[in-house]
Amino acid sequence: MKTIKGTSNRYLDINLTDSTWSVYHVSHQDLIDFLGAKGIALKIFHDRFSRDGLKAIDPLGPDNLLIYSMGVMLSTGAPCSGRFEVVTKSPLTGLMVGSSCGGYFGEACKTAGWDGVILSGAAPEPTVLRIDSGGASFEPAGALWGQGTHEVQESLNLSPKEGAAVIGPAGENKVLYANICSGHRFAGRGGVGAVMGAKNLKAIVARGKEITYEPARPELFDKTLEKSKKYIHRNGVTKSYRLYGTNANVRYGIKSGFSPVRNFRDRWHEETEKTSGEAMAERYRTRHSACRHCSVLCGHKGHYPDGKIRQIPEYETIGMFGSNIENFDPDKIGIWNEEMNELGIDTISAGGTMAWAMEAAEKGIRPSELKFGEPENISSLLKDIAYRKGEGAELAEGSKKLSEIYGGTGFAIHVKGIEVAAYDPRASWGHGLGYAVHNKGGCHLGSYLISLEQLMGYMPPHTTMGKAQWVVFMEDMFSAVNSLQVCLFSVFGIMTEPVIPKYLPKFVLNIATITMPKVAMMLMDWSILSEYFMSITGIPLSKWGLIRAGERINKLERWLNVQMGMTPDQDTLPARFTEERDTAFKGKNTVVPVKKMVRQYYRLRRYDNTAGPEDREIEKMMKRNRTPKQVKPARSTIKLIYCTTVMAVLGWFIPAVACRKTSVREEVRALPDDFKLRFAIWPSGPALSLMRVGDRLKKVALTEEEADMTVYLKSLEAAWLLLTFQESTCGSEAAGRLMVKGDLPHTCTFIRLMDKVEILLLPRFLAKRAVKKWEPVK
């Protein structure tokens, strides 16, 4: 089994249209700038499309890219590192979407030696793609097409080395919020499953366990591992996730009023407790069922009354298919969850669309089979959505498109097309800002400020002060985290476990976080994340470097969105959150002053009037360390002046003094009559030209063409060594420092002449160094 240090930096680049593949190499500089996973995938989009090209991509067409991107952390065994990112242009929003997913596919791909898979084009018929360390192969999907996500994974008969990423019927039928399944985890949002279905790809199977990865700095890695395990285990939030799964949030929602109730109208309902994590844990005698390498263990399975063991739905599903549609029977939600998983449908968007349809029907805008508090037809409608039958055909388009056709945009609870997650932002303004500005749309995991505002209580929820700063900070942090990639849940523990935030009194923190955000940020310690990156790749990265990388990734994503047609008016919340104050919630009722916070956000991000970064900023980002540096040769003025002076002195000395000596004249006679000799520094340095006149040498001015023989010193350095007598003339020639143009035989005479001149000119002890044999010159 081969071992690679760090990461392989190779992506499988697959063209589904002609069933070919090649290798894409991630450059070292790309790794430094964009970290991996989401960052690298965005860079690939940037590199492969022109600005107009980005806009022109049809998300469900063959020119869209679907990129599975793994990240340096995967397969290192670090806690919560078993995730990968799926990036593409979303058919639901028309903008970039990145969805994180667990399951075994990521690790299988990585241990097959691939840091990612880039899919372009579209297969001519339903296909299964097989990946291993040797490359890719293509098979017809055959009877697999039409099967559910778990059914098809069964049919594929995966060996323990293999992991698959598949779509269900929803993806096949290009439901705009279809998802991709890996194991029993999902890349949920934005319709990534529809893109895969449009490419006629039913499944990708990766056979791994061929390559192992070794961190570049093993001791640092081990140290970081220990520290992070400690933090995650201790942390309060992850503790509650460990016990009750993400549904631990339900009770918080009831208390603080962020429960989604009746299409987000009411914020509270007395029966919501029935769907709380604690209630369900008891009811279903739950046990863990989580991703590989997970320390948080938020996933749970339980025994349902009908005798089946099912995965307990996540908080989002419980919310969107519970209180949001006025259903308080958790058993049903469990069944629907299973059905949606099998069909391959995103539960948040499905729930949000259905809730809108219910309200639209109530208000008489659009007739629907759906009704609040009537759960009987949900299952059949889910099937209809997946197969685009009956009302499902329209519901498959999502609430944004439907509300644009029928009206009712005020209560279409989405941002940029993605249905808002099960957290009502009127309970948490910072979280509301997060929804409004997140590049992806109404996804709660852009900055997840509700964790700080409500779940952990570090920040007062109903003020705008400092929120923009925190949203920027958390967005950058999460962009970096999604590029490493680690599970966001582990980040809570890592960030908040350090002593200060843990033990500082809450009210102090509440003041500090909004009045002195930078100080409060420094109380947190996310150096574990940068240390992971550094120890695995060997690339130095500080914790602020990590944030800067995250900023780059975030801004790149936004810029891509702007090219794809995003406009500033999309950075907002549905009217329900900005206009409807009074609800059934008995606590504080507010509306979200989102415009003000968005303005603050733009200012902090330095966005121009496109609500995105300036083109210049992106260009500069792409040029980092990629243009050659200039090295200016060292110029030595002293040496130049010295050599010029010595040459000038020789020019006087030789004719005036040396030629008086008999033995010197003897040598001159060895030269032909009128012999023209030049001594110069290459290529155009100071030169000395002499001509034989009678039996003496006279100083003249000569060009190279005129001289019979030119002796060149190859460089100023060589001249310096010769003329400071550190090297003898013969030594200089022996070292290869001289070049002679013209009549070579007279070189000997020249050298003997030089020797005699040096003997005459220099005191004996110096001259001895310069010549082979010191003899007085007669």
Place this chain on the structure above:
Amino acid sequence: MIREFKAAGTVLFGKAMAAQLVVEMEQQNVKKPVIIAQRGFEGRARKAGKLLTAGLYHSLDMIGEEGDHEPYDFLILAGGKSLTDRFRDDERQKAHFPLSPAHLEEISEPECQFLVIDNALINRRNIPEGFFRKYSRSLTGGLVLDSGEEIIPRTFAYHNRTVVSHGDSALEKLPEILSRRGVRKPLLLTDQGIVSAGLLDYVTKEMENRPFVLFSEIPSDSRIDIVNSIAELYKKEHCDGILAFGGGSVLDTGKGVWLNVSLDVEDLNRLAGSGFIPRLSIPFVAIPTTSGTGSEVTKVAVISDPERGRKMLFNSDNLQPDYAILDSRLTASLPPFLTSITGMDAMTHAVEAFTCIAKNPLSDQLAWTAISLLRDHLTAAVEDPSNLKHRRALAAASNLAGSAFSNSMVGLVHSIGHSVGAVCHAPHGSCMSVLLPPVLRYNKEVVKKDLARLLEAVAGKEVYDETPRDKRAERTIAELELYNMKLKELTGGRHPSKLSDIKNRDGGQLVREEDFEAIAETSLGDGSIIYNPVEARKKDILMILKECY
């Protein structure tokens, strides 16, 4: 078995050698060089960049390993093995610039056309033990023998670009060489002597079905008019490679033609001098038929211009042939007398290379090996001429000695020897054999240490061990005199041990005392006198001539 000696490329070592690389680049018409810095060594790489002279390149681009190196035509790799491995298959010219002794450790064979070890980055004292031995061993496929402690001078330059194939049927490599360089219609140069000796068939057999153009009228000296007419023939027949098959004059003439057709200059005079010839693009293969001159790896070409009554001297690294083929079958028929004097010629080359001032550790290794091979095989080859094993060894020794002296130069033996040859028309090898011991005696005081070490190569380890240290230098000279005596005996008196022994075909003495003045005068003008460790004036030369008469 056919052995191949690799080309070392250019090795520049010592103070201010980075600046010399720039001149080389200029010679090759490099337009856009770039320094590629190994990750983690950017600071030192920048320092290396600064050492490259001002004046030629106003500033140099520097990029990292992963940077975009497409637009450049010359790569300066500043780093270690990981960097050179990365660019191993890159076809462009490359210079390797190690930045620390650790990088040197990693080198075991030539990776790039240039290797620059500048004193500013790697101090002489920090050179890894046995580095040059390892390097030269890689060049010769392990043939090099250990010469003991390496003497590393402050500065030296070593260059060898010829790839040598040698062995009993080395000519079988010829088709492969021609294919490798894409030669479809070579020009084959030789002289009547070769043709009448029946050796031409060895070469023509290897042509397979390639068309070739034959010119076999090369006279015994290389003349400009012959060179020009052959060049015309080459162009008319649209040849695309040159094979020079013969002795010194054939090879020199071949080089003249090579210059003419590669550079397409009207007047070769413009190229006369040392260091001014750029890399020649047309493939040139040298197939020597004599063993000893090392002319297949020399950097010199001498072409006479009888009209103007002068000889043009061309000296350049780029005059070394691309390929040389030493086929022992070609020298098998060499009579004992010629074997002995060419063998001693090689011996002189090697000994002078080892003792003269331009000596360097790479040429030392080669010279040492050459001397050892001659010690073991020269007298044996004279006694048993048809034994190919000895011929092979002699061919290798001659070649190694040739490479050695092409870089370390020769000294007074050659200055006087050339002059005796010019004035008295005596054979080159005879002059060398006779003059070697007396000149060494003249130089002895200055080169005592080197001569002492040489005793092991000249006479074997036993003799070396049993001779007391202060007597070794003298013993070396004595051993060489003994060689001359032994060879004289074996060749029936034809191999000379004194100047007066050198005779022409009729038995008449070639060297007379009246010639001494002229010889001494001429010697003073011979370039090799520069490299002799001891200064020699006219009276010293006369003294030497008298001593060995």
